[in-house]
Amino acid sequence: xxxxxxILFKYIFIIIIYLFIFSIIRLIYLDIKGMEGISFDDVxxxxxxxxxxxxxxxxxxxxxxxxxxTLGRHGDNHIVVKDPYISKEHFQIVEDEGxxxxxxxxxxxxxxxxxxxxxxxxxxxxxxIIKAGQIEFLFVNRK
Amino acid sequence: xxxxxxxxxxxxxxxxxxxxxxxxLLIYKGKAIDKxxxxxxxxxxxxxxxxxxxxxxxxxxxxxxxxxxxxLVSIGIIMIYRIxxxxxxxxxxxxxxxxxxxxxxxxxxxKIRIWENLTYLYxxxxxxLFFVTFVFGDRRHGAINWINIxxxxxxxxxxxxxxxxxxxxxxYSNKDRWKEIKNSSYYLMGVIYSFIFLLFLxxxxxxxxxxxxxxxxxxxxxxxxxxxxxxxxxxxxxFGLLGxxxxxxxxxxxxxxxxPWKYIERQGYxxxxxxxxxxxxxxxxxxxxxxxxxxxxxxxxxxxxSAICEEMGIFTGIGIIMLFMIFVxxxxxxxxxxxxxxxxxxxxGISILFGVQSFIILGGVIRMIPLTGLTLPFISYGGSSIxxxxxxxxxxxxxxxxxxxxxxxDEAGD
Numbered sequence: 353x354x355x356x357x358x359i360l361f362k363y364i365f366i367i368i369i370y371l372f373i374f375s376i377i378r379l380i381y382l383d384i385k386g387m388e389g390i391s392f393d394d395v396x397x398x399x400x401x402x403x404x405x406x407x408x409x410x411x412x413x414x415x416x417x418x419x420x421x422t423l424g425r426h427g428d429n430h431i432v433v434k435d436p437y438i439s440k441e442h443f444q445i446v447e448d449e450g451x452x453x454x455x456x457x458x459x460x461x462x463x464x465x466x467x468x469x470x471x472x473x474x475x476x477x478x479x480x481i482i483k484a485g486q487i488e489f490l491f492v493n494r495k
Numbered sequence: 496x497x498x499x500x501x502x503x504x505x506x507x508x509x510x511x512x513x514x515x516x517x518x519x520l521l522i523y524k525g526k527a528i529d530k531x532x533x534x535x536x537x538x539x540x541x542x543x544x545x546x547x548x549x550x551x552x553x554x555x556x557x558x559x560x561x562x563x564x565x566x567l568v569s570i571g572i573i574m575i576y577r578i579x580x581x582x583x584x585x586x587x588x589x590x591x592x593x594x595x596x597x598x599x600x601x602x603x604x605x606k607i608r609i610w611e612n613l614t615y616l617y618x619x620x621x622x623x624l625f626f627v628t629f630v631f632g633d634r635r636h637g638a639i640n641w642i643n644i645x646x647x648x649x650x651x652x653x654x655x656x657x658x659x660x661x662x663x664x665x666x667y668s669n670k671d672r673w674k675e676i677k678n679s680s681y682y683l684m685g686v687i688y689s690f691i692f693l694l695f696l697x698x699x700x701x702x703x704x705x706x707x708x709x710x711x712x713x714x715x716x717x718x719x720x721x722x723x724x725x726x727x728x729x730x731x732x733x734f735g736l737l738g739x740x741x742x743x744x745x746x747x748x749x750x751x752x753x754x755p756w757k758y759i760e761r762q763g764y765x766x767x768x769x770x771x772x773x774x775x776x777x778x779x780x781x782x783x784x785x786x787x788x789x790x791x792x793x794x795x796x797x798x799x800x801s802a803i804c805e806e807m808g809i810f811t812g813i814g815i816i817m818l819f820m821i822f823v824x825x826x827x828x829x830x831x832x833x834x835x836x837x838x839x840x841x842x843x844g845i846s847i848l849f850g851v852q853s854f855i856i857l858g859g860v861i862r863m864i865p866l867t868g869l870t871l872p873f874i875s876y877g878g879s880s881i882x883x884x885x886x887x888x889x890x891x892x893x894x895x896x897x898x899x900x901x902x903x904x905d906e907a908g909d
Contacts, residue, residue: 362780
């Protein structure tokens, strides 16, 4: 009697172990997909040009621009950068009727657009490079 | 109820697996099981289920590593209990303590954040443990690596393993500070080699190999200077050849690996019995309780994999290997997404530890590489092995969370 049970159970055990493995793989797959699943097709965003691990502070690879996006050392900014070369409020990007404008917020070390320091509000084009401190962003707008 | 069990949540599958295992063992051992053991086992099933549920609530990090390890632990305990009831009951207690230690480690590491700067403390601790092993050590299965305290005995090398990872992490995450000392990489190498040499003297070859693997991997990734890495690899080859020609116990291992059939009476006995057991099991195994795993010496620690293959089939064996692979993959992913360098190296070290240790012993019992005595993490019987593995798991769990650096915390306090 026991033998029959043992033989039956060994198949059940194997089935459960494999179901377990596959369910974990499925969950991990969903996890990875969720991580990279944000679509950047129809939004304007900033993309980090620096290698992320070359910077000694926390920063993300992408920032989507929704109406307004500010960068600075202070915690209230959309992008908070703990870098001494960045001012408390450093720069901001504002959307107006589908166009995006970059404005320096009187930062100590300035904001650079394609290598030139900006003094006024500048209109951004797709592919512009924005530099503040040691961080470089690529502006992408493929609308 | 039925629908919930069959739903594809791994937590429920694990629960189902454990419940069935318990049921089968109950029928197998019949009246021999006393009520206390049954209550402990039932309690453990419940604790594991609740721990997995709780962990999804309290941690912002990884939810899979604990799930995978509890599956491995369950497969192990079913097999150990079937081979030897007394050890099975002890293993139940070790696992319960391990889970408690896991949560303790998790909360201690979450609250206290001073671990990066204690390099010297780890060093002193490691040497002290080696010293204690040599003075009070006990020889078992050819290696002096046990210490007896009253009724209990433990393997200090299991603790040193974790200390080693802490030493390496604290060194490489504070690389700038150590640069002030000239040739600090070579000092570090000297320290690690002294560990490996001491393990060699204890004849604990498997652990020495694990130490070496963790060291070379982390050095390879984080050392800026190429020279120490090349020297390290060169030294390994030289010491390997020297060890082979000077020490008999190394030579015996190689001979037993190359041709176990010739030495089937003595040196090759373990490995041949292990191969017989795996071959006997076939794809689906003999069924729990219907094989003869007791023919293999030290079956409940080093050779547990062969016993599992015999009674639960090579498919379960492949399943175990896959579980270890997913586990190590998760560990690497945790390391990659961790921003804090100290915790990143910690996560990397622990993933390498589990990966290499399971590779060495699994490869050993199937005669892919020479056999060295090591426990299979989470599956083998053994108090120190289970406890240290759960501590390492707790550390990995912390590494999977976002670590706020000290400056961030200070600014939040202002």
